[in-house]
Amino acid sequence: MNFSPAVIFSISIVLCVVLLAEAAYLLLTRNTDTKSRINRRMRISEDDKGTKHDILVQLRKERGMNEDGGMVLPLRKLNQLIVQAGLTIGLKKFGLYYAAYLFAITFVLLVLTKSILTPLMALPFTAFVAPLIWLNMRKNKKLNQFGKQLPEAIELITRSLKAGHPVPVALSMVGREMPDPIGTEFGMVVDEVTYGSDLVTALLSLYDRVGHPDLPLLVSSVSIQSTTGGNLREILDSLSGVIRDRLKMKAKIRAISAEGRMSAIFLSAMPIILFLVLLLLMPNYYGGIWHEPLAWYMFAGLAFWLVMGNLLILKMISFKV
Secondary structure, X not given: OOOOHHHHHHHHHHXXXXXXXXXXXXXXXXXXXXXXXXXXXXXXXXXXXXXXXXXXXXXXXXXXXXXXXOEOOOOHHHHHHHHHOOOOOHHHHHHXXXXXXXXHHHHHHHHHHOOOHHHXXXXXXXXXXXXXXXXHHHHHHHHHHHHHHHHHHHHHHHHHHHOOOXXXXXXXXXXXXXXXXXXXXXHHHHHHHHOXXXXXXHHHHHHHHHOOOOXXXXXXXXXXXXXXXXXXXXXXXXXXXXXXXXHHHHHHHHHHOHHHHHHHHHHHHHHHHXXXXXXXXXXXXXXXXXXXXHHHHHHHHHHHHHHHHHHXXXXXXXXXX
16 A cells, blocks of 8 residues: 655654643643642742751741741630641731731621611621631541541551661651641641650640541550550551551541431422422412511521521431541
8 A cells, every 4th residue: 555755744743742632631630740749848948048947937937837836826726727737828828818818808788788787787707707617628638538538647657667767757648648638737736746846735736736536546656656566667657557447437427427318408498499490480479478578587587497407407417437
């Protein structure tokens, strides 16, 4: 079969384009994967020429703590919630963002309702409840990620101890090789030990920053081994198995309780959907009662019982493992 030079040239061009696209794809995905594996502490270490102590202080300040790792705000619970939510902007920027959010939401409500009373009535929710809900959602998301990474981190420490490395070196491998959130957190533990803190105190500080319920098991294991002796590798190996079993149990409970969660979502959405459909199909259906104060009290009562029903369903499907 004979091919003309034009056909051969066209095929060559197509092959070159395909190979170049493949090379570009491999290069981009490799760089993206490499960046995703590096945690924030490692990125700061690569970009910043300061000492490890300077990096530790920077990580503490951007989480909402002072240079020594203590809480800054007089409200310790609120400060601890901000720290455990995993924010990396510092308290000053967080305060500015909070003020901008509060101004924006107040302005929007004022424009939509054309009344100063509505923003004032909504102020307790917009100023306090909504930010606390958002912080708790971020905290729970970080706790879930940390909990999934914790057994792998303990196994990495165990393998390092099996290879003959000391405990600080094993911890530093977690801080160097694992992504956030656990990579940066264990890296801060290593830096605290490097600059004079004992291992148990550094792990307790880790628990204060993260708040994961499985961390006291790790702290107790290291504390008992450091005071009474024993094989830390075997202790951590058993601890990793216990944490994995707890994660499996939580996953089973979540699967079993899926029907309850779906029922709560359906029962909560149905009244709202029916209300919106009636407004769309028959705009005058509720026209005669908008001006009645009793109607708004009734709507408030319906919302209250809707929330109470969801809380009861949430209580029934929530289990502590």
